[in-house]
Amino acid sequence: MRIAVIAPLRFPIREPFRGGLEMFTDLLVRALMERGHEVLLLAHPDSSPDLPLVPVPFPERAGFGGTLRAHARMLRILAKLDVDVIHDNSIHFLPPLWSRKTGRPMVTTLHTPPYRASRLTGWMTRGRHPHRFVSISDHLGRQWAPYVGAYTVVHNGIDLQSWPAELSAPARPLAVCYGRITPEKGIHHAIRAAKVAGFPLSIAGAVADRDYFEQLIAPEVGEDVRYLGHLNRAQLGELLAGASVGVFPAVWDEPFGLVLVEMLACGTPVAAFNSGATPEILTSEVGVVVEKGDAEALASAIGEAAGKDRADCRRRAEQFSIQKMVEAYEAVYRSVLAVNDVVDQGL
Template sequence: MALKIAVVAHLRHPIAAPFMGGMEAHAWHLVRGLRARGHQVTLYAAGDSDPDFRIHPIIARHYDQDYPWHDFHGTDVLNAVLDDAFARCTEALDRGGHDVVHNNSLHRFPPRHAFATRMPMVTSLHVPPFDGLRRAVQDSAAPWSRFTVCSAQQAGLWWPAGAPESAEVVGNGIDLRLWPFAPTGDGSAVWAGRITPTKGTHLAAQAARIAGVPLTIFGTIEHRDYFEDMVRPHLGGDIRYGGHLEGRELAENLGRSSVMLFTPQWQEPFGLVAIEGMACGLPVASTRIGATPEVIGDCGSFAAPDDAAGLARALTRAMRIPRHAPRRRVERLFSLDRMLDRYEANYRQAIDAARDGIDARAS
């Protein structure tokens, strides 16, 4: 049965290609995938998001334009902007007549509002817990106010004593048609993502240099000082920066390579770019942190987060993994259809619970 669905996004960046990171890509493909299944979807997001979507602008343009995250994160100024925006968003959701809300905002207001008003909602948690949202999640779990995390490792961080019945793990999924399998590589390595300290781009360059493997780095330079101080000194010769590419061009470049370097320095919740590379046939040399072992599995090799020499050894080991293995792992575990199936099941559980009047504390 087709549903009327509101997808609420976070506001730091537009939900539009080229994507600034995994959260933007996830929201964009979620809306696109739900529409393809016949649902009527409204995206509540920054007004400069993809105009192909039905958009309800929470703010006129993404906030990083006016309140750069690295300058305003955690400040009263930005918090006030976001609180005002999501207060208006919950009011709009009340008027929207949606069957269910899929909340990707990372703001505390939507789940609290869902709990209080019996609004059917599925909130996806894409980051490790932080205080304001953690309290809202703990207070808002109900049969109609459901939660998903993208890895079992993240579930343990959000609910150390055990997740409620209204929460489950739903791994991120990608459209495999957009990340075609390439049977051979050229012997080089690739790194892709946001260039910022938590992503460890410099470590990839160090490891490739030690291993003697050519490396191309792709992605938006989110943190300019980090790029200039920690990444640029490693560029030159076989280590180069290839810019920020759109999906098809990025997929082509991934497919030409023989291995992916994935180097998070934080409690990585999932690693969308890792499965994009794996879909193209790339084994992965990764830091062992957060959900990386859970997602990559036996299709990669691992090193400690601060060990460039160990990562160089992992790079050499990973290059010996047959390319069909990572592709098959993504097909089995991380397809867009699998993700959408699980989300749709959660939507219907939330809708049924709100309709049946189950007590808020039953979960």
């Protein structure tokens, strides 16, 4: 198939990734190419040069108007491309509306909760051929259902070879927490919980909210709390290999949680808040899930989770492989193309 993949345009698709959505897009494109598809990626011009890039300029610090103009520019570029199907990961309301108008086959993956602007798009495009909605979790799909109607669940996957497992217990206790450093990711809860549990904590991730970092994270950094900066996949894998437990303290409704699968793939059990799709990934064999926002309960979970079997963690992660994810998306592509063929033939 000839597939155009629309990336989230604000940040480049390259390591170290800004967040899970950028990593997802990179993995998807590379896996589709490995399976023999002809792929074009519409993305930020500074994306990795070894991707099949169709650059779309995006202005720094763009507000609503600048973001809207960037997506309109992207759609004008897209209109000139000869592809079979379009996979929209933009998390913007404009591409599905464009698909409705032009009749171009499109699959839109829902990566975020149903924000107000996108709810209207859901209503206007629900049940419209040739378009399909995909949710990255059952939890997120239930949130979107009132607006988009029918949807397919395709859990995110990772390249397991990029996250080698360390199945021997670390010599010293260590907790690890990583991801975008923003209030909704709850890093301050991980710090408090690790201190109560008596585990040194290593933190990694891009500082997306400087005020939050300076006020609640930086003052805690010291002998038992380290901030390691924004790490790439290889560096994170090395960090996790030496970790007794991963901590996932998100306080918003996490749509999926790639970090959870990455931790498990390295054999690292997880202590987590009950956030969004977290229970879809963590079973009692590989992690401990506690009430969101309860740092004391999270401290107890850290100690309990650290004793889980690391081989079980790896086996659980294998249920979320990139191969399974891409096979599921290929089935969705074929479905939307089959419907489009029927419509074209007037049947």
